[in-house]
Amino acid sequence: MNATRAHRLMIVDDSNVMRRKIERSQDIPNVEIVGTAGNGHEALALHAEARPTLVTMDLTMPEMDGIECVEQLVGRDPDIRILVISALADKATAIEALEKGASGFLCKPFTERQLNDALVKLIES
Amino acid sequence: MKRRRYDFDLAQLLPVAVATTFAAVLTVLLTLGIQRASQLQSASSALQLASELRSLPQYFGTELTLVQRGLESRTFVGEPLQEIATARDGFDKALERIDAELLAAGLGSTVEIQRIRGALDAAWARFAPLLSAVTGHTGAPYADTLSGSRLNATGRALKGDVDAALAAQADSVRDVGGALKDLAAGLQDAVGDRGRSLRSFLLIGAAVAGLLLVLMLYFSLRSRRASADARRAERQVADILGTVREGLFLLDRNLSLGAVYSASLPRILHTDAVRDRAFEDLLRPLVPAKTLATAMKFVNLLWKEKVHEDLIDTVNPLNQIEVQFARSGGGTESRFLSFAFKRVKGGGAQGEHLLGIVTDITDRVQIARELEQSKADNQAQLDLVMQLLRVPFAQLQSFVQDADMALRKSNAILKQPGREATELRAKLNGVFREVHTVKGEAGALGLASIAARLHQLEESLAALREKSQVDGNDFIPVVVRLDELMSHLAGIGQFADRLAEVQPKGDTMRSIVPPLLANQVIGADAEPPLEQLLAQVVRDSAAAQGKRAALQCRGLQDIPPAYRKAVHDITIHMARNAVVHGIEAPEGRAAASKHDTAAVRVSFEQSGSEGYVLTVEDDGQGLPYERILDTALRKGLVSPADAARMERPAVYGLIFRSGFSTAEQVTEHAGRGVGLDAVSQTVRELGGSIGIATAEGKFTRFRMKLPRAETPAATHAA
Numbered sequence: 001m002n003a004t005r006a007h008r009l010m011i012v013d014d015s016n017v018m019r020r021k022i023e024r025s026q027d028i029p030n031v032e033i034v035g036t037a038g039n040g041h042e043a044l045a046l047h048a049e050a051r052p053t054l055v056t057m058d059l060t061m062p063e064m065d066g067i068e069c070v071e072q073l074v075g076r077d078p079d080i081r082i083l084v085i086s087a088l089a090d091k092a093t094a095i096e097a098l099e100k101g102a103s104g105f106l107c108k109p110f111t112e113r114q115l116n117d118a119l120v121k122l123i124e125s
Numbered sequence: 126m127k128r129r130r131y132d133f134d135l136a137q138l139l140p141v142a143v144a145t146t147f148a149a150v151l152t153v154l155l156t157l158g159i160q161r162a163s164q165l166q167s168a169s170s171a172l173q174l175a176s177e178l179r180s181l182p183q184y185f186g187t188e189l190t191l192v193q194r195g196l197e198s199r200t201f202v203g204e205p206l207q208e209i210a211t212a213r214d215g216f217d218k219a220l221e222r223i224d225a226e227l228l229a230a231g232l233g234s235t236v237e238i239q240r241i242r243g244a245l246d247a248a249w250a251r252f253a254p255l256l257s258a259v260t261g262h263t264g265a266p267y268a269d270t271l272s273g274s275r276l277n278a279t280g281r282a283l284k285g286d287v288d289a290a291l292a293a294q295a296d297s298v299r300d301v302g303g304a305l306k307d308l309a310a311g312l313q314d315a316v317g318d319r320g321r322s323l324r325s326f327l328l329i330g331a332a333v334a335g336l337l338l339v340l341m342l343y344f345s346l347r348s349r350r351a352s353a354d355a356r357r358a359e360r361q362v363a364d365i366l367g368t369v370r371e372g373l374f375l376l377d378r379n380l381s382l383g384a385v386y387s388a389s390l391p392r393i394l395h396t397d398a399v400r401d402r403a404f405e406d407l408l409r410p411l412v413p414a415k416t417l418a419t420a421m422k423f424v425n426l427l428w429k430e431k432v433h434e435d436l437i438d439t440v441n442p443l444n445q446i447e448v449q450f451a452r453s454g455g456g457t458e459s460r461f462l463s464f465a466f467k468r469v470k471g472g473g474a475q476g477e478h479l480l481g482i483v484t485d486i487t488d489r490v491q492i493a494r495e496l497e498q499s500k501a502d503n504q505a506q507l508d509l510v511m512q513l514l515r516v517p518f519a520q521l522q523s524f525v526q527d528a529d530m531a532l533r534k535s536n537a538i539l540k541q542p543g544r545e546a547t548e549l550r551a552k553l554n555g556v557f558r559e560v561h562t563v564k565g566e567a568g569a570l571g572l573a574s575i576a577a578r579l580h581q582l583e584e585s586l587a588a589l590r591e592k593s594q595v596d597g598n599d600f601i602p603v604v605v606r607l608d609e610l611m612s613h614l615a616g617i618g619q620f621a622d623r624l625a626e627v628q629p630k631g632d633t634m635r636s637i638v639p640p641l642l643a644n645q646v647i648g649a650d651a652e653p654p655l656e657q658l659l660a661q662v663v664r665d666s667a668a669a670q671g672k673r674a675a676l677q678c679r680g681l682q683d684i685p686p687a688y689r690k691a692v693h694d695i696t697i698h699m700a701r702n703a704v705v706h707g708i709e710a711p712e713g714r715a716a717a718s719k720h721d722t723a724a725v726r727v728s729f730e731q732s733g734s735e736g737y738v739l740t741v742e743d744d745g746q747g748l749p750y751e752r753i754l755d756t757a758l759r760k761g762l763v764s765p766a767d768a769a770r771m772e773r774p775a776v777y778g779l780i781f782r783s784g785f786s787t788a789e790q791v792t793e794h795a796g797r798g799v800g801l802d803a804v805s806q807t808v809r810e811l812g813g814s815i816g817i818a819t820a821e822g823k824f825t826r827f828r829m830k831l832p833r834a835e836t837p838a839a840t841h842a843a
Contacts, residue, residue: 083436092419094440098426104436118436125433 007123010052011036012043012069013085014061018108022056022085025112028119040064044072052080054122057102059086059093067097074101083122085110140344147337151330158326160231165319167230172312174223179305181216182298185209185256189291192259196284199267199274210260213253220249223308232315241307248300255290259283372483375469380404380424383478393462393485395450404481411448411462420464427466427479434468441465445486461490509574513617516570518624520658523694524566525618527701528575530803531559532611539604549595556603557586558669562701565665569658578613582606655693656681659700663725666704673711673721674704674743679728685737687834691811692739695804696727699741699827702801707825708745717822719744736813736833742826748777748819757785777817781805 009031013019019036026033034050037043039061046052055073059066066084073080082102084094094105103125106118188205195202224233224242232238266280276284365387366373372390375383381403391399394407405421412420419442426432438444443464449457463486469478513521535556543552564579585603589595656678667674684692708714708723715721724744732738750773757763757779763771779785781801808815813831818824 081431088439091423091440091442092415095419095422095426095442098429098432098437098440099422101431103431104433105440106436107439121433121436125431125436 007031007054008034008050008052009054009056009119010034010043010046010050011056012038012040012061012066013056013058014038015058018058018085022115025115026119027112028116028123031119031123040066040069040072043069044076047073047076054119055080055082056085056106056119057082057097059084059097067093067100070097070102071100081122081125083118140341140348143340143344144337147333147340150333151337154326154330154333158323158330161319161323161326164230165316165323167226167228168232168312168316168319171223171226171230171232172309172316174219174226175305175309175312178216178219178223179302179309181212182252182294182301184212185252186291186294186298188212189259189287189294192287193284193291196266196276196280196287199276202266202283206260209256213256213260216249216253220245230315230319232312235311235315238308238311238315241304241311245301245304245308248297248304252290252293252297252301255286255293258286259290262286370484372481374399374481374483376404376424376466376479376481377477378428380421380479382407382481390483393483408443412443412446416442416446424466424479427468434466438465445490459487460485461487505574509572509617510620512572512574513620513624516572517654518621519690519693520570520654521617522621522625522690523658523697524570524572525614525621526694526803527566527697528563528614529611529618530698531563532607532614535559535607536604536611539600539607544597546595549597549600552600553586553589553595556607557583557590558705560586561669562666562705565669566662569661569665572617575610575613575617578606578610582610655684655689655696658693659696659727662697662701663704666701667723670705671710672704672708672723674708674723674725676700677724677726679726680730681727683731684729685834688737688811688831691807692729695739695807695829696741698801698804700725700727703741703743703745703825706745707743713746717746732830734833737831739829739831740826741829742824744824747821747823747825748780748817750776750821753777753779757782760785774817777819781815 007028007030009026011019011022011033013022013036016038019038023033023036031054034052035046037046041064043055043057044064057066057070061069066086070082070084073082078101080101082097083104083106084097084102085106086094086108088094088107098105104118104122106114110118188209191205192202192209194200195205227233227238227242262279262283264279266276266283267274268277268280362385366385367388369387370389372387372393374386374390377383381401382399384400386399391397394411396407399407404424405417408417408420423437423440423442426437427434441464443462445461445463447459447461449459452458463484465482465484467480467482469480516524538552538555538559541552543549560579560583564576564583567576567579582603585606589599589603592599659678659681660676663674663676666672681692681696703725704723708725709717709719711721714723726740726742728738728740730738730740754763754768754771754776757776758765758768762779762782762785781804785802805815808829808831811831813829816828816830818826818828
């Protein structure tokens with residue numbers, strides 16, 4: 001039945017708590033979570049395997065940060081929709097991620113509703 | 126929106142298309158009409174010719190008969206023969222013309238007409254050669270003889286031909302006439318047809334022209350209405366742009382502003398040069414270079430199809446910016462602006478424009494800040510209340526009074542005249558000492574908010590002390606801080622007064638806070654807190670002054686409840702006075718061969734049956750008789766004449782006079798006057814008296830006699 005779901009979501013965040021929060025909060029019917037990754041390298045490996053269409057992306061992560069990961073994911077799949085989820089410490093960094101091909105930004109901390117609204121818009125974009 | 130464009134184009138093209146179509150239809154109709162008209166004309170001509178020809182067979186008969194009779198009577202027959210020839214040629218020619226007209230009338234191929242025409246030709250072909258034979262003879266027909274004229278060979282041949290022609294004439298009348306009659310009838314029908322057809326074309330043409338006229342009227346009306354709508358819409362847009370408070374503008378792909386923007390925009394941006402400006406240039410004077418760069422990147426994101434505009438609102442670096450505008454009267458004015466950007470829908474798949482909205486949010490920001498400030502104030506107040514509740518009530522009241530007095534004194538020191546560097550420095554030192562003492566007390570009581578303020582004040586003073594040149598203006602921040610501190614203290618004083626209202630009667634020494642909440646008062650009964658407090662005051666004051674002092678107390682646990690508060694207040698004042706003003710610094714004591722730790726003694730004793738004696742003494746330098754007198758004279762508290770007559774005790778009594786305890790005096794070490802007037806007043810109100818014993822260089826002792834407490838004392842005069 002999962003195969004019928006139209007959108008495949010990958011969660012990238014170095015915080016276990018944050019990954020679980022996103023997993024639990026997401027309740028859009030036609031979105032299937034295909035995996036979670038703790039840094040950019042894991043995300044790229046997972047992408048090759050799970051072929052996500054949607055990504056939530058933390059910016060500050062060890063090994064490979066979110067900006068580089070966004071760039072590489074978009075390089076592999078220009079149609080991939082990436083929602084950057086990060087604390088709003090530095091707007092310039094968020095803007096850089098958007099320039100590299102992310103589609104939107106969600107500010108931590110967020111509510112369940114804000115996350116779902118953002119994902120719906122991400123699918124629209 | 127694409128549909129809208131299409132509609133617009135169609136609306137413009139439709140009248141043109143309709144007019145062209147109608148013109149084509151009308152041209153066709155008119156051409157057909159003209160054709161029909163000319164056909165009608167030809168058919169009519171043919172009809173007329175046919176009608177004319179119908180009489181000719183009869184005419185031939187008449188002429189042939191004339192020839193026959195002429196031949197019989199041997200008269201001249203040339204004339205009728207000529208007529209016949211002419212008429213026959215005329216018939217031929219008429220037939221040719223009829224054929225031409227039939228062709229022109231479009232009847233050349235009509236079967237019925239052709240049949241009739243064929244019959245006519247056939248009938249004529251039978252008759253015409255006979256006529257030709259009649260007219261074909263040449264020469265005279267008669268041979269003249271004596272017996273008269275008789276027919277010659279030509280005459281006989283002619284007669285034979287005429288007879289033959291006449292014999293065929295009846296058939297010819299029937300055949301040719303019949304054919305011509307049929308032809309005329311056929312042509313009549315054709316003329317009728319052509320006429321009806323022409324009328325139809327003309328009617329249709331008129332109808333089409335009428336319809337075209339109506340449509341043209343409709344289109345012109347519609348276009349007028351559309352242009353009126355457009356004008357109204359334009360006016361409404363202008364009204365909106367003129368009225369709206371936000372600065373609205375459009376940015377094109379090059380991020381340049383267009384010619385359309387709201388009237389508020391120049392006002393909000395404080396510049397008239399807005400039209401056709403690059404957004405970056407407009408922004409440059411307002412924000413730092415880094416923000417500008419980020420902002421331009423952000424705005425460019427909106428052109429990216431992949432980016433969802435709602436999902437990047439939060440990273441807008443121009444969401445709230447503080448900008449400085451030059452004020453007309455000089456100086457600058459700080460305002461807060463908020464920029465928002467929206468993609469303009471329509472006009473192409475991705476849109477040609479961004480809508481920019483700039484709002485002056487200064488008021489909003491200020492309100493938010495005030496709200497935050499008031500929240501912080503409330504929190505601070507709550508913290509303060511918690512701090513205050515933890516302090517035993519009486520200690521709090523005493524502290525407030527002491528601190529108030531010290532601050533007033535500081536204020537007085539600052540206010541008094543003195544511009545010389547040494548005077549200013551003396552002021553500085555005086556204030557510093559006062560402030561430092563109060564700070565120690567506040568710290569001891571855990572009044573963090575006051576202690577922090579005092580500390581700030583002290584820092585300012587310390588900074589001034591570091592300066593080699595002190596100027597009167599340097600004191601301004603000190604005065605401001607002091608003022609703020611005094612109002613803060615007044616607030617605490619009010620709180621203390623309110624606490625006094627809820628204090629249980631007769632238990633004024635206790636904190637209103639249950640012991641479990643306030644650790645300090647646990648075991649308060651076993652060890653009077655006053656003694657602790659005095660020890661603290663002495664310790665702190667001494668430390669602040671760089672002095673060493675030890676406190677000795679006696680009988681303080683036996684103070685009747687009615688006096689507790691008053692005694693508490695008095696002793697705190699006087700113990701501090703003793704340390705600050707009574708005892709000498711260690712070097713001074715060493716010079717006077719005294720122990721370097723000074724002694725401060727406080728005792729409360731029952732004195733027989735009539736009352737109590739409260740004693741506060743120190744082994745310091747004693748009261749400076751000369752200087753007290755000098756000061757009193759200078760202050761105008763005594764006249765020189767009185768001064769000359771005054772006994773020593775009376776002179777010492779001056780220090781209790783209100784107006785004596787001035788800053789000037791207490792800036793000197795030997796001075797003693799910290800609110801002594803207040804002490805004296807309290808004692809008087811309690812019905813007591815104060816006695817002073819002092820020896821210069823040795824000691825000072827204040828003895829306060831208090832009457833026996835009959836009733837719980839009234840609240841100590843605040």
